[in-house]
Every structure is written in structure tokens, then in C-alpha cells.
Amino acid sequence: MWAAGLEPEELADDDDVAAELAQGGVQAIVVPSTNLLVDPAAIRTREGRPYTVFTPYWRAYLSGPPPAEAQAAPETLPAAPPAPAGLALDEFQAEAQRAWAAGFAEVWQPGETGAHLRLARLLTGPLAAYAEERDRPDRQSTSRLSPHLHCGELSARQVWQAVAGELAEAGLDLEAATAPPAWGGEQAPGLRRSAGAFLxxxxxxxxxxxxxxxxxxxxxxxxxERFAAFPWRDDPAALEAWRRGQTGYPFVDAGMRELWSTGWMHNRVRLITASFLVKHLLLPWQSGEDWFWDTLVDADLADNALGWQWVAGSGADAAPYFRIFNPVTQGRRYDPDGVYVRRWVPELAGLPAAHIHAPWLAPADVLAAAGITLGEGYPAPIVDHGEARSRALAAYDVVRRPRR
Ligand SMILES: Cc1cc2nc3c(=O)[nH]c(=O)nc-3n(C[C@H](O)[C@H](O)[C@H](O)COP(=O)(O)OP(=O)(O)OC[C@H]3O[C@@H](n4cnc5c(N)ncnc54)[C@H](O)[C@@H]3O)c2cc1C
Structure with a gap:
């Protein structure tokens, strides 16, 4: 008996192993993975089709039974006789050996203990103000559970149960927390709203x-499919500037450098950096997806593809093609004091908050006082926002849904 894989190749492996066992007279029992709240194949529209829009999908999920209770680990686990010779943990070389990953150990504690510490930190920290703060990369505003969830060190059901437990302890109702906010209705109070937003x-x-x-x-x-005709550019130098956090847009560069240094990037900044690659640079979303795949500690086939296709506008429930994030105004809104940029782009640390998201607009004396000469140390923007926006809109015209 084993839990089903989640990715196409894992599912194919499941079938192969089950077939092999059947040939030897052993019946495999494959149960849905406990790494998810629900079997991904279980929820369907009334017509029996998969959902391609999130809100009705989530409503359908919430109208079903609550996730099965996470079970405690068994006290003992009898080994199959005869027990195979074991391998020492080190022999797996599970920890990254490369120099660029040296800083990861400061941020992450891989394994079940580290996962549970993060969960405990969520409950005593970011959860209470998650609804208001979750878009702020300058604060520890989210759970950072994604690598632990991806690696199965903690299950989504355990996280759900822990958040439901917090609500119950505060005398709040889970159903009310997860209900969509009524138009014009009263806003739910802090923890209830935040727990709902988190779930x-x-x-x-x-x-x-x-x-x-x-x-x-x-x-x-x-x-x-119409997006297959999108007129992507080929520009290896621009792709490399994006990867290395050298685009000249500080909010974008901070995100790309956070990713390189820690293997993780805040969700708001993932949206901005991805949008910059796809819309400002007109480079294929798959090239960004590949880079995220290589560098994220939470790299997940499903969620990475979802995020990239959402940004590109080619996926389910995706961002409209005309939404082109302005990295300067996004930076000013979500990192108003420039704390996040100063942390990851230290070349700009001397700039006051008013100029940190657009150093090319800063007066010469401000740049001089901060010891900055654009183009030396920190680059000037590799594209102009206004020109990039017009170019992207023209490109998106090629794949726009025909008017009725
Ligand atoms: C371009 C792009 C690529 C992404 N690639 C990945 C990826 O490879 N792996 C991955 O786990 N997430 C991915 N995400 C989703 C999201 O950015 C991360 O899950 C989130 O930033 C993880 O941080 P957290 O654990 O603090 O999230 P929290 O805000 O604390 O959220 C709790 C959990 O909910 C899930 N979650 C949160 N936001 C999303 C989302 N937008 N889509 C799907 N699940 C979400 C994650 O499992 C997360 O751990 C991507 C988003 C974008 C825009």
C-alpha cells in the first residue's frame, strides 16, 4: 500500500510498480496522497469536467466534507522481512553541496522538526495579521511552509487542522472564516479573516x-492553445540580467537575489519578477519557470506552472493580458520604506526611501550622497517601463481572444 504520486511521471511509476507486483501475485493498494487536502481528481463540475476557475473550485471543495484528520505516526513500523541493508543518511547527499546554496542553512531547517517549528511560528506570528500583511516582503508576513509542504515534511491536512484549532481556541467558526466575503458586507474580524485568507x-x-x-x-x-502563437523574443543577455538580479529595477532585482541566496522568494515578488520577464522582456514564461525550478527550494511542478501561466495570461483563471505590473509602483506600495530592497540590493542601501525604487529618477546630488553612479555597480534599467508596456500590449494583440 502506498500514497499515489502527484506528478504525471510519479503516476506512471505507480502504474508500473502496481503492474509488476500484480505479475508476482501481489495486489497494490494505492491511496490518494495525504500531501493534499483532497484527491486532485475528486472535484468536478456538475458536468463532470475539471474546474479552470479558482473560486468555484474552492467553493466546491468547501461544500464537501472537511479534510480527513491527519493521523499520528505509528509507534513502530515493522520492516518487511528480510530487512534490506540500509544506507547511511549522508550517502543520499540530500543537502545541496554547491557553494551557492551555502546560505540556505541559515534560513531553512529541512525535516519534520523544522517544518513543525515553522508551523508553530505561523500560529504565534504571521497568522493573526495574514490578511493585511501577506503582500509585504519587507516583513515576515507569511508562513514559509512551502518547501516543507512540497517535500511532505508536513501535510496540508496538518496545517489545516492547526489553523482550525487556532480558530476554535479563539471561539471562531471555521465555516464563517472560509466563506467568501459578502459584497458590501461587514469585514470579518482579524483572526477570522486572516485564517480564511491563509486557508x-x-x-x-x-x-x-x-x-x-x-x-x-x-x-x-x-x-x-492560442498562446502557442505568442511572439516571444530571444534575448540571452536580458534573460541573464533577470536571473542575476541586474535589471536596474530594484524591486525585481531584490526578488531575484533573494531567490538566489535563500532558494525562496515572497509571493508578491514572484508575481512582479515573473511579470517583468514575460511582459517587460517578452521572454517565454517557460524560461522563467525553468529558472525557478532550478533555484526554488519549494520548486513544485504544479504550483510553478500555475504561477507562471497565471502571470503570462495563458493559464487557468489567469491575469488579464493588459495587467502589466509597474515594478516601481509595486515596490513603493509593498516595500514602502525600501527595507526589502536595501537588504537584497546593498549597492542602493544609501538611498532614501523616496528614491530607492527608481534610482534613475533620483537627483544627481542624492545619488552622489549615496555613493551611486548608475551603470557602475548598479545598472540603469535594461528597458523603459512605458516602452516595454506598449511593446507587450502589441504582442498580446496577436493572441487576444477574437471579439464576438
Ligand atoms: C511565478 C510563480 C511561481 C511559483 N512557484 C511555486 C512553486 O514552485 N512552489 C510553490 O510551493 N509555490 C509556488 N508559487 C506560489 C507561492 O508564491 C508560494 O507558494 C508562496 O510564496 C510560498 O510562501 P509561503 O509558504 O510563505 O506562503 P503562504 O502565504 O504562507 O501560504 C501558505 C501555503 O499556501 C500555498 N500557496 C500560497 N500561495 C500560493 C499560490 N499562489 N499558488 C499555489 N499555492 C500557494 C503554499 O503551499 C504555501 O506554503 C509560485 C508563484 C508564482 C507567482
Whole structure:
């Protein structure tokens, strides 16, 4: 008996192993993975089709039974006789050996203990103000549970149960927390709203796996086929500048450098950096997806594809093509004091908050006082925002849905 894989190749392996066992007279029992709240194949529209829009998917999930209780680990686990010779943990070389990953150990504690510490930190820290703060990369505003969830060191059901437990302890109702806010209705109080917003993000994770199960081609190909004709550019120098955090847009560069140094990037900044690659640089979303795949500690086939296709506009419930994030105004809104940029782009640390998100607009005396000469040390922007925006809109015209 084993838990089913989540990715197309894992599912194929499951079938192969089950077939092999059957030949030897052993019946395999494959149960849905406990790494998700629900079997990705279980939720369907009334017509029996998969969902391609998040909100009705999530509503359908919430109208079903609550996630099965996470079970405690067994006290003992009898080994299959005869027990195979073991391998020492070191022999797996599970920890990254490369020099660029040296800083990861400062940020992450891989394994079940580290995962539970993060969960405990969520409950006593970011959860209470998650709804208001979750978009702020300058603060520890989110759980950072994604690598632990991806690696199965903690299950989504355990996280759900822990958050539900917090609500119950505060005398709050889980159903009310997860109900969509009524138009014009009263805003739910702090913890209730925040817990609802947090559980909804777990819902996006489920939705990503639902899409991968039903559209297994989407890590490589656009869900909406008309996007196959999109006029992408080929510009290795621009791609490299993006990868290395050298685009000249501080909010973008901070995110790319956070990714390189820690293997993780805040969700808001993932949106901005991804949008910059796809819309400002007109480089294929798959090239960004590949870089994230190589560098994220939470790299997940389903959620990475979901995120990239959402940004590109080619996926399920995706961002409209005309939404082109302005990295300067996004930086000013979500990192108003420049704390995040100063941390990851130390060349700009001397700039006051008013100029840190657009150093090329800073007066010469301000730049001089901060010891900055653009183009030396820190680059000037590799594209002009206004020109890039017009170029992207023209490119998106090629794949726009025909008017009725
Ligand atoms: C371009 C792009 C690529 C992404 N690639 C990945 C990836 O490879 N792996 C990955 O786990 N997430 C990915 N995400 C989703 C999201 O950015 C991360 O899950 C989140 O930033 C993890 O931080 P956290 O654990 O603090 O999240 P929290 O805000 O604390 O959320 C709790 C959990 O909900 C899930 N979650 C949150 N936001 C999303 C989302 N938008 N989509 C799906 N699940 C979500 C994660 O499992 C997360 O751990 C991507 C998003 C974008 C825009």
C-alpha cells in the first residue's frame, strides 16, 4: 500500500510498480496522497469536467466534507522481512553541496522538526495579521511552509487542522472564516479573516494540483492553445540580467537575489519578477519557470506552472493580458520604506526611501550622497517601463481572444 504520486511521471511509476507486483501475485493498494487536502481528481463540475476557475473550485471543495484528520505516526513500523541493508543518511547527499546554496542553512531547517517549528511560528506570528500583511516582503508576513509542504515534511491536512484549532481556541467558526466575503458586507474580524485568507492559499495549492492532474501538459505548454502563437523574443543577455538580479529595477532585482541566496522568494515578488520577464522582456514564461525550478527550494511542478501561466495570461483563471505590473509602483506600495530592497540590493542601501525604487529618477546630488553612479555597480534599467508596456500590449494583440 502506498500514497499515489502527484506528478504525471510519479503516476506512471505507480502504474508500473502496481503492474509488476500484480505479475508476482501481489495486489497494490494505492491511496490518494495525504500531501493534499483532497484527491486532485475528486472535484468536478456538475458536468463532470475539471474546474479552470479558482473560486468555484474552492467553493466546491468547501461544500464537501472537511479534510480527513491527519493521523499520528505509528509507534513502530515493522520492516518487511528480510530487512534490506540500509544506507547511511549522508550517502543520499540530500543537502545541496554547491557553494551557492551555502546560505540556505541559515534560513531553512529541512525535516519534520523544522517544518513543525515553522508551523508553530505561523500560529504565534504571521497568522493573526495574514490578511493585511501577506503582500509585504519587507516583513515576515507569511508562513514559509512551502518547501516543507512540497517535500511532505508536513501535510496540508496538518496545517489545516492547526489553523482550525487556532480558530476554535479563539471561539471562531471555521465555516464563517472560509466563506467568501459578502459584497458590501461587514469585514470579518482579524483572526477570522486572516485564517480564511491563509486557508484560501492552501486552496490555490490544491487547485494547482487539480490542474496538473487534468492538464498534465501545462508545465510545458500553455493551457490556452492560442498562446502557442505568442511572439516571444530571444534575448540571452536580458534573460541573464533577470536571473542575476541586474535589471536596474530594484524591486525585481531584490526578488531575484533573494531567490538566489535563500532558494525562496515572497509571493508578491514572484508575481512582479515573473511579470517583468514575460511582459517587460517578452521572454517565454517557460524560461522563467525553468529558472525557478532550478533555484526554488519549494520548486513544485504544479504550483510553478500555475504561477507562471497565471502571470503570462495563458493559464487557468489567469491575469488579464493588459495587467502589466509597474515594478516601481509595486515596490513603493509593498516595500514602502525600501527595507526589502536595501537588504537584497546593498549597492542602493544609501538611498532614501523616496528614491530607492527608481534610482534613475533620483537627483544627481542624492545619488552622489549615496555613493551611486548608475551603470557602475548598479545598472540603469535594461528597458523603459512605458516602452516595454506598449511593446507587450502589441504582442498580446496577436493572441487576444477574437471579439464576438
Ligand atoms: C511565478 C510563480 C511561481 C511559483 N512557484 C511555486 C512553486 O514552485 N512552489 C510553490 O510551493 N509555490 C509556488 N508559487 C506560489 C507561492 O508564491 C508560494 O507558494 C508562496 O510564496 C510560498 O510562501 P509561503 O509558504 O510563505 O506562503 P503562504 O502565504 O504562507 O501560504 C501558505 C501555503 O499556501 C500555498 N500557496 C500560497 N500561495 C500560493 C499560490 N499562489 N499558488 C499555489 N499555492 C500557494 C503554499 O503551499 C504555501 O506554503 C509560485 C508563484 C508564482 C507567482
Amino acid at each position: 484560501r492559499q492552501l486552496g490555490w495549492r490544491e487547485f494547482g494540483h487539480h490542474l496538473l492532474r487534468h492538464f498534465p501538459q501545462t508545465p510545458e505548454q500553455p493551457l490556452h
